[in-house]
Amino acid sequence: xxxxxxxxxxxxxxxxxxxxxxxxxxxxxxxxxxxxxxxxxxxxxxxxxxxxxxxxxxxxxxxxxxxxxxxxxxxxxxxxxxxxxxxxxxxxxxxxxxxxxxxxxxxxxxxxxxxxxxxxxxxxxxxxxxxxxxxxxxxxxxxxxxxxxxxxxxxxxxxxxxxxxxxxxxxxxxxxxxxxxxxxxxxxxxxxxxxxxxxxxxxxxxxxxxxxxxxxxxxxxxxxxxxxxxxxxxxxxxxxxxxxxxxxxxxxxxxxxxxxxxxxxxxxxxxxxxxxxxxxxxxxxxxxxxxxxxxxxxxxxxxxxxxxxxxxxxxxxxxxxxxxxxxxxxxxxxxxxxxxxxxxxxxxxxxxxxxxxxxxxxxxxxxxxxxxxxxxxxxxxxxxxxxxxxxxxxxxxxxxxxxxxxxxxxxxxxxxxxxxxxxxxxxxxxxxxxxxxxxxxxxxxxxxxxxxxxxxxxxxxxxxxxxxxxxxxxxxxxxxxxxxxxxxxxxxxxxxxxxxxxxxxxxxxxxxxxxxxxxxxxxxxxxxxxxxxxxxxxxxxxxxxxxxxxxxxxxxxxxxxxxxxxxxxxxxxxxxxxxxxxxxxxxxxxxxxxxxxxxxxxxxxxxxxxxxxxxxxxxxxxxxxxxxxxxxxxxxxxxxxxxxxxxxxxxxxxxxxxxxxxxxxxxxxxxxxxxxxxx
Amino acid sequence: xxxxxxxxxxxxxxxxxxxxxxxxxxxxxxxxxxxxxxxxxxxxxxxxxxxx
Numbered sequence: 171x172x173x174x175x176x177x178x179x180x181x182x183x184x185x186x187x188x189x190x191x192x193x194x195x196x197x198x199x200x201x202x203x204x205x206x207x208x209x210x211x212x213x214x215x216x217x218x219x220x221x222x223x224x225x226x227x228x229x230x231x232x233x234x235x236x237x238x239x240x241x242x243x244x245x246x247x248x249x250x251x252x253x254x255x256x257x258x259x260x261x262x263x264x265x266x267x268x269x270x271x272x273x274x275x276x277x278x279x280x281x282x283x284x285x286x287x288x289x290x291x292x293x294x295x296x297x298x299x300x301x302x303x304x305x306x307x308x309x310x311x312x313x314x315x316x317x318x319x320x321x322x323x324x325x326x327x328x329x330x331x332x333x334x335x336x337x338x339x340x341x342x343x344x345x346x347x348x349x350x351x352x353x354x355x356x357x358x359x360x361x362x363x364x365x366x367x368x369x370x371x372x373x374x375x376x377x378x379x380x381x382x383x384x385x386x387x388x389x390x391x392x393x394x395x396x397x398x399x400x401x402x403x404x405x406x407x408x409x410x411x412x413x414x415x416x417x418x419x420x421x422x423x424x425x426x427x428x429x430x431x432x433x434x435x436x437x438x439x440x441x442x443x444x445x446x447x448x449x450x451x452x453x454x455x456x457x458x459x460x461x462x463x464x465x466x467x468x469x470x471x472x473x474x475x476x477x478x479x480x481x482x483x484x485x486x487x488x489x490x491x492x493x494x495x496x497x498x499x500x501x502x503x504x505x506x507x508x509x510x511x512x513x514x515x516x517x518x519x520x521x522x523x524x525x526x527x528x529x530x531x532x533x534x535x536x537x538x539x540x541x542x543x544x545x546x547x548x549x550x551x552x553x554x555x556x557x558x559x560x561x562x563x564x565x566x567x568x569x570x571x572x573x574x575x576x577x578x579x580x581x582x583x584x585x586x587x588x589x590x591x592x593x594x595x596x597x598x599x600x601x602x603x604x605x606x607x608x609x610x611x612x613x614x615x616x617x618x619x620x621x622x623x624x625x626x627x628x629x630x631x632x633x634x635x636x637x638x639x640x641x642x643x644x645x646x647x648x649x650x651x652x653x654x655x656x657x658x659x660x661x662x663x664x665x666x667x668x669x670x671x672x673x674x675x676x677x678x679x680x681x682x683x684x685x686x687x688x689x690x691x692x693x694x695x696x697x698x699x700x701x702x703x704x705x706x707x708x709x710x711x712x713x714x715x716x717x718x719x720x721x722x723x724x725x726x727x728x729x730x731x732x733x734x735x736x737x738x739x740x741x742x743x744x745x746x747x748x749x750x751x752x753x754x755x756x757x758x759x760x761x762x763x764x765x766x767x768x769x770x771x772x773x774x775x776x777x778x779x780x781x782x783x784x785x786x787x788x789x790x791x792x793x794x795x796x797x798x799x800x801x802x803x804x805x806x807x808x809x810x811x812x813x814x815x816x817x818x819x820x821x822x823x824x825x826x827x828x829x830x831x832x833x834x835x836x837x838x839x840x841x842x843x844x845x846x847x848x849x
Numbered sequence: 850x851x852x853x854x855x856x857x858x859x860x861x862x863x864x865x866x867x868x869x870x871x872x873x874x875x876x877x878x879x880x881x882x883x884x885x886x887x888x889x890x891x892x893x894x895x896x897x898x899x900x901x
Contacts, residue, residue: 317879356884357891362893363872660895663859667868742878 171314172794173766174263176220180239180249182212187838189213189768189820192798197817199789200796203804204822209836217323220268223289223307224314235272237280238833240613244423248285259313263294264492264671266310280833314765317347321743321793325770328358332739333732338710341739345682346708348743351367354675361668376654379649386638390633397630404619404626411616418609425595428588428602435584438577445574452567456560463556470553477546498526498735585610682746683710689742692809694735697786704735712739730780737772740798748793766794773803785811861900870894 178184192200204210218224225234239249254267268289291306299811303309318330319343323756331340333432346352422432437772501507501523511519581658588606595601694704701716714723714731723731750762772788773781785808788795798815799808827833869893878884 350876353872353879356879356887357871357875359885360891361885363888364895367888368893368895519875625888654899656899659859660899663864663867664895666859666865667871670864670868800880 171763171766172258173796174258175254176213176216176256177252177254178216179252179254180236181216181234181251181253183209183824183836184212184838185236185238185835187836188517190818190840191794191837192195192796192816192818194817195793197815198794199812199816200818201795201812201816202806202820203799204821204823204836205476205801207826208822208824210800211212211325212836214323214325214768214798216253217255217768218319220255220266221310221314223268223318224316226321233281234292235282236833236835237312238827238835240272240274240280240282241833243274245274245279247592249282255631256793261296264291264313265293266306269638290438293307314763315351317444318747318765320344321347321740322765324740326774329733329736329740332712332736333729340678341683341706341710341712344740344743345679345686349678349746351675351678351684353616354671354678355439358668358671358675361671363632363666365661365664365668366656369663371657372654372661374654375650375657377647377650379650380644383640383644383647387644388638390637390640391529394633394637397626397633401630403622403625404623406618408616408623409611411619415609415616416611418605418612421595421598421600421605422588422602422609424597425593425602425605427593428591428605429508431584431588435581438584438842441579442574445577446555447568449567449574452563452570456567459556459559459563463552465555466549466553470550473549476542477772480542480546495527498600510698521794549823552624639679657818683708685746686742689745690738692789693741694731694740698731699730700736702731704731704738706739712736729774730783731774733772733774733781734783737784737791738789740767741787744792764793766796768796769794770783770799771800771803772797773799773808778807782807782811784808788812789815859899867895867898868900 172193175188175190177188179186189200189202201211202210205274216530221235234251235249239251251272252267254265254266254271256263258264268287269287270284271286273285274282274318289310291303292300293303294300316321319418333342346355356479385427405440417513419432419436422428441477475711485803502513502520505513507513507519507523513520513523585606588602589610591602591606593601628631674701683706690704690706695701701717703717705713705715707713712732712735714735715721716723744767746763747762748764753762758804769788773784778782781803788797789812797812821839821841823837825832825835826836864883871894874887874894875884879888
């Protein structure tokens with residue numbers, strides 16, 4: 171960015187004044203000098219106003235209109251206050267113009283009220299193409315970001331701030347601004363807030379429920395496996411016992427005296443099995459019958475009461491008989507009753523038949539009542555049939571049970587007889603009594619195992635039901651868990667990016683500090699008082715060190731040196747911005763730029779020697795420098811140092827007016843070369 | 850437990866995209882003292898880069 175020209179119209183004490191700025195490598199300084207109050211600070215502020223609409227002026231805030239201009243118009247008329255800045259940026263010429271329209275409110279109003287405002291940014295490219303930017307403020311922001319404005323448009327106060335002790339914050343802020351680190355700083359802060367929101371989401375969805383459910387399911391599955399194993403073992407034991415019992419029975423069949431009893435027992439046991447199977451079948455039939463029609467006996471009282479009520483109503487004539495209105499109408503239309511009588515209107519037979527018609531009930535109700543009564547009758551039949559069937563089944567079961575009891579008794583008798591049979595088998599040496607006792611014991615064990623297996627199967631059933639429920643609960647918990655997992659991943663990503671940016675932030679800040687420190691140290695060494703060196707410490711503090719003593723100097727004892735160091739520091743940042751701009755490498759956060767510097771009263775209360783030194787620093791600070799100084803600061807060493815390089819020099823001629831017929835006014839007068847030499 | 854130990858690692862490319870898009874979103878609002886709805890915007894960036 172290179173400043174070409176600033177034109178002010180009715181801007182404070184400037185009625186229509188222009189400054190053209192020095193350009194060129196060797197003569198890059200523009201000097202504007204004038205007495206206190208002549209408008210130096212107003213000129214600096216004009217840059218901030220035209221570029222950023224910043225109007226933080228000490229006097230008459232927001233009141234920019236020239237008093238003289240307002241005095242020349244009548245109440246109700248307006249005055250245009252305008253600043254136009256021409257500059258070049260990347261081979262394109264721009265002119266930014268900001269205008270406020272002030273209206274004079276009364277004859278004694280010399281401030282006016284803003285009634286309209288406008289901003290425009292026109293451009294002309296190197297090949298002659300002209301136009302205006304649609305969003306001028308945004309375009310200006312892209313050319314010279316407002317956050318950098320403090321570094322390029324500053325006054326003596328800012329230099330002092332940088333040079334005073336404990337300047338870490340100012341130095342850090344300057345570095346952050348020039349490097350675009352503010353973007354990173356904000357990103358880090360905002361990512362932290364986003365991370366917090368994802369964390370809340372994790373807490374909302376996440377729980378130990380899924381983990382507990384999966385553990386429970388795993389335990390249940392293990393239990394089912396163990397139970398199934400136990401059942402298998404018991405079934406094997408039962409099978410073994412069965413084989414042992416069969417072996418005993420074969421032995422009994424082999425003993426002549428016991429053989430007949432054993433064969434009878436085989437027959438009875440077969441019958442016993444058959445009877446038990448038949449009884450089981452009948453039980454199933456009874457269950458099925460009860461399940462299908464078992465409700466009938468319970469509802470019959472209500473059905474019978476309903477049927478009785480309907481019948482009573484019918485008897486009282488409140489519900490029509492089964493003769494429908496439709497049928498009565500048909501007889502009346504035919505003119506003949508079902509008994510053969512003639513039905514003529516006005517006769518008694520006609521009236522009698524007509525009386526069957528019901529005025530109270532519609533045909534539909536009539537039919538419905540008939541259907542209900544008919545249905546109730548069929549329910550009664552159904553109940554009778556049901557009771558008969560169940561009775562038959564119960565009787566059949568009772569017979570079978572009687573027979574079963576008889577079989578059981580016969581088997582008990584056989585068992586008793588065998589237990590008392592003490593004949594020894596000559597081949598095995600065993601008696602039927604011993605064999606039978608062993609058989610009874612094994613039978614008992616086998617029955618016990620059967621009960622245990624049944625219990626185990628019930629245990630498995632219970633667990634499998636629970637497993638089914640848990641499966642559904644796991645599906646639900648997994649859904650929740652998957653949302654928590656997603657939030658966790660997002661939280662982790664946010665945190666990682668934040669950490670990366672924090673590392674970049676620290677690294678870049680330190681890189682710039684080190685680089686800036688080298689430049690400051692080098693420049694300071696070249697121009698400042700011998701024996702001192704300037705340094706930007708690891709803590710980002712600008713300090714002056716006595717080379718001989720090796721100690722940092724107190725602020726009071728090094729004020730001049732500190733101000734020189736401050737200016738070299740600002741210069742170093744401008745240089746860094748330019749180097750980044752010219753560098754081929756892609757800058758991730760800040761692409762840099764070439765910027766001018768406009769400084770107001772940079773010499774402060776320095777003595778002549780330090781003013782001379784500062785004058786040597788100024789041209790080095792940027793490619794283009796505008797210096798606004800008081801006449802007293804300009805004279806002497808400053809002028810003699812800067813005359814050669816200040817190719818544009820202006821004097822502010824200020825007339826404060828009498829406040830009646832004339833008003834404060836400054837003219838910007840360019841000084842001739844001969845005048846410059848005479849300074 | 851079968852569901853434990855799922856991967857939380859995010860690949861570098863995804864992290865790079867989140868970083869770039871976040872910086873871009875911040876740079877577009879850098880001139881504002883208080884960026885407008887920047888938290889939902891960054892959250893949206895993360896959600897888009899790590900979809901369900």
